[in-house]
Amino acid sequence: MTVADELADLPYADLLRRHEGPLAVEGDYDTVHFGRLSFEDADRARGARFLESAVTDCVFGGTDLRRARFNDVWVEGSRFTGVSLVESDWLDSALTGCSLAGVEAFGSVLRRVVLRRCKLDSVNLRSAALHDVVFEDCVLREVDLGGARLDGVGFPGSRLEQVRLAGATLTKADLRGAVGIDLADGHDSLRGAVIGSAQLLDLAPALAQTLGITVKDR
Template identity: 45%
Template sequence: MKAARRPEVRLPELTAWEGGELEADGDYDGLEFADLDLTGQGGGGARFMDCALRRCVLDEAGLGKARFLDSLLDGVRGVGTGLAGASLRDVELVDARLGGVQMHGAVLERVVVRGGKIDYLNLREARLRDVVFEGCVLVEPDFAGAVLERVEFRDCVLRGADFGGVRMSDVDLRGVAELTPARGLEGLAGAVISPAQLLDLAPAMAAQLGLRVLP
């Protein structure tokens, strides 16, 4: 079992962002976005390098294909944030409160998601490598068709996940509470689970195999 490599985010001295709205394909380097309402703003294809987003509102923000590199997202919140095809590398996402985040086709590498709650996270066809979910609550996340390599779930709630067509390698699910996949039980191949989790999954596995369990 190979452990995930965690990011080492060391931000330089940051400059407060005093610009207007985000720009598509914008280039943001060494900036701090704090307590801003970015609702509906369009930063598709933008590049955030050595940046911090703190307590920002991201409702319906359009950040498709944006790149977050060596950055911190702390206390962000929003519904319907668009991050399809985005790239996150060496990023920490801390205490987020998000719902309906669209991250299908995204690439996450050396990312830690710590604390907070994310509802209906769409990671269909995404690629996750060296990603750690730690102390967070994920409600009905959609991993269908995703590739997960060296991904760890530590002290997490993972409720009603879709693992249909997922490919896993060195994925540690032993720290998950309520491991009850809504779909795609076969997608757990390649993951590591605990004996207690195996017992919890036994009824679903028997049903999938067409087994009848009688006294």
């Protein structure tokens, strides 16, 4: 998936109209530009639909976006703190240079989504479904992927710190490009993943412990 570097590079850039005012529950946002806006706890947009839209330099703090749908949405330089994205649906979208902290996104579905130079801190993606998702040059710190399904997911240039994978199912997940893999749990869930030989050596002690293998040289 090709990701636009700038707003002007979007194929629908000339159609975008600037958004003013709050968000609405089940609102329809087609070819809308959200630029330098702040949405707080009082903003509720459950079930809202975003199509061919752009979000730049926005702040979302405690915003309710449960079950929102994002189709061909470009998000750049925005911050999400304590936001509810539970059971949200993302398709053909990209997040660049964004920060997500304390975000609840369990049960969400992400398909053909790229996250580039993003920082994810304590993001809850339990039981989520990730298909053809790329985390490029990202930091995933204490991200919970327990029970999630990762199909064709890649982590080039990304660092995984205390990531939870217990009960997750990995299919063609490629971890070879990750610059660090530190799992809090779920080492046995790496079945189905592709890793490099150096990464295998780094993970060997944890894998041995998970499998109940005692390693002794004498």
